[in-house]
Amino acid sequence: MNKNDAKAHRGRKGLVNLRRIKTFLVYHETTLLPFVREKAGLSNTIARHVISASQVSVGGAPVTLFDFKLYPEDEVVVSYDRIAHHLRHDLPIIFEDEDIVALNKPSGLLSVATEREKGRTAYRLVSDYVTAKNPRDRIFVVHRLDEDTSGVLVFAKKWEVREALQNNWQKCVKKRGYYAVVEGNDIPDSGILKDYLAQDNFQLVYVTKNRAKGKLAITEYKKMASSKEYALLDVRLRSGRKNQIRVQLGNIGHYVIGDDKYGEPSNPLKRLGLHAYELWFTNPLNGKEYDLQAPLPESFKRLFWKSDKFKKEEIGERKERREPHGRKGERGSRAKEERFGH
Numbered sequence: 001m002n003k004n005d006a007k008a009h010r011g012r013k014g015l016v017n018l019r020r021i022k023t024f025l026v027y028h029e030t031t032l033l034p035f036v037r038e039k040a041g042l043s044n045t046i047a048r049h050v051i052s053a054s055q056v057s058v059g060g061a062p063v064t065l066f067d068f069k070l071y072p073e074d075e076v077v078v079s080y081d082r083i084a085h086h087l088r089h090d091l092p093i094i095f096e097d098e099d100i101v102a103l104n105k106p107s108g109l110l111s112v113a114t115e116r117e118k119g120r121t122a123y124r125l126v127s128d129y130v131t132a133k134n135p136r137d138r139i140f141v142v143h144r145l146d147e148d149t150s151g152v153l154v155f156a157k158k159w160e161v162r163e164a165l166q167n168n169w170q171k172c173v174k175k176r177g178y179y180a181v182v183e184g185n186d187i188p189d190s191g192i193l194k195d196y197l198a199q200d201n202f203q204l205v206y207v208t209k210n211r212a213k214g215k216l217a218i219t220e221y222k223k224m225a226s227s228k229e230y231a232l233l234d235v236r237l238r239s240g241r242k243n244q245i246r247v248q249l250g251n252i253g254h255y256v257i258g259d260d261k262y263g264e265p266s267n268p269l270k271r272l273g274l275h276a277y278e279l280w281f282t283n284p285l286n287g288k289e290y291d292l293q294a295p296l297p298e299s300f301k302r303l304f305w306k307s308d309k310f311k312k313e314e315i316g317e318r319k320e321r322r323e324p325h326g327r328k329g330e331r332g333s334r335a336k337e338e339r340f341g342h
Contacts, residue, residue: 018115020081026074032056033066040078055079058138060113061127065135071159075113088129094152094292099161099283101126101139104294105153107271111144126155142166146243148258151178151276151294164284169240174289175280176237179296180245181273181303182254183265185226187233193219193248197241204261205243207251217241219248225304229266230257230273232304245274269299 024039036056037047054062058074062083070076077083092104103126105111110121123141130137139155140162156162165172195207196214208214218238225232231254235245246256255265257273280291 021077021079023115024076024078026070026076027072029072030070031066032058032063032068032070032076035070035076036078039076050078054082054085057083059127059141060119060121060124061131068136069138071140086128087132088125091125091129092294093129094294095290099158099285099288100142100154100156100290101130102152102154102279102290102292105145105150107148107150110147111153112141122153123155130157143169145276146272146274148272149178149274149276150271150297152279152292153276154279154281154290154292161283161285165281168284172284173240173279173281175278175291176240176276177278177280178235178237178245179224179275179277179300180221180233180235180249181257181269181300182231182233182249183229183257184254185228185231187223187231187252187254190222191220193217193221193252195248195251197244197247199242205241205247207247215239215241217244217248219245221249227304227306230268230303232300268303271299273300275300 022040024035026035032051033044033047036042036051037044040047040050042050048066050056051066052064054064055078056063057077057079058068058070060075060077062085092106094102094104096102103122105122109125112123113121122145123139127139130139137157139157140159142154142156142162142165145151145153154165156165195217196209196211197205197217198208198210198214199205216239220236220238221233223231224234233249237244243262246259246262249256250259250262255263257265258267258269258271259265259273260267275297276294277296278291278293280289282289
């Protein structure tokens, strides 16, 4: 077990007592009251009571509407205890319209709920933010970022948008850009990594030469700055494999700092040195384009502030910006890196 498994940075506030909740997965469209009544084996009166008393959550966020719409893959929790409502005024929202809402997710925050962690998630934060404006509104998971990776995270605000994006993700995404801080300043100035990745019984990803066993992963990178010990890379994904950046860079001897899941690199930032700075995609339903960006974290900058190349190119503060493409194109603004309560 590595030290990240303990997640020392995560407090116990968001953890639930598994003996005081019942969790149910939704398989077809329905509404909350009949679902809770049937799955929890409650009378109509008691089911209405636990919902109105904020003892039911969807995706970790409390819901008090009896006719709240449920969709396949929703997770409904019925708790013996009240689930607190929260107002969110300080979220680093990158962009929002009638179809999506995008967040500059901080490192150390889960994208979605786990078995034990229900409250301290990006889904819960954004759900609280959306439902505060209209309790009937909701969000849907489109994609995820690893807990320790920061950057652009998108949620859909309509089921049909979520379905369209998820079912066409590889086709509709034009760019997935990351900043990675790696050990060793002697990494080549640029490169394209092509490896077959497989997963072992412990859910760890590794490089394999067996093409039948692994899936092809292609990662392109360019060195943007370097110091005596580290290099800052601009990384572009040409495929979407689990932990692909971390595994492929580690495979050539340049581990992402703070990543003791796949190596034992140093950890000067006290976090994983990986930041999703850009997600450029098209909504298949209407052709609308989004170029959503989150700036380079200040902690990353401080590692390289003495670098002449860093200063010259103004990493994370680029002057040349792409304009939206097409009649329905639209680009999200860059969000200021913030720390906020979970």
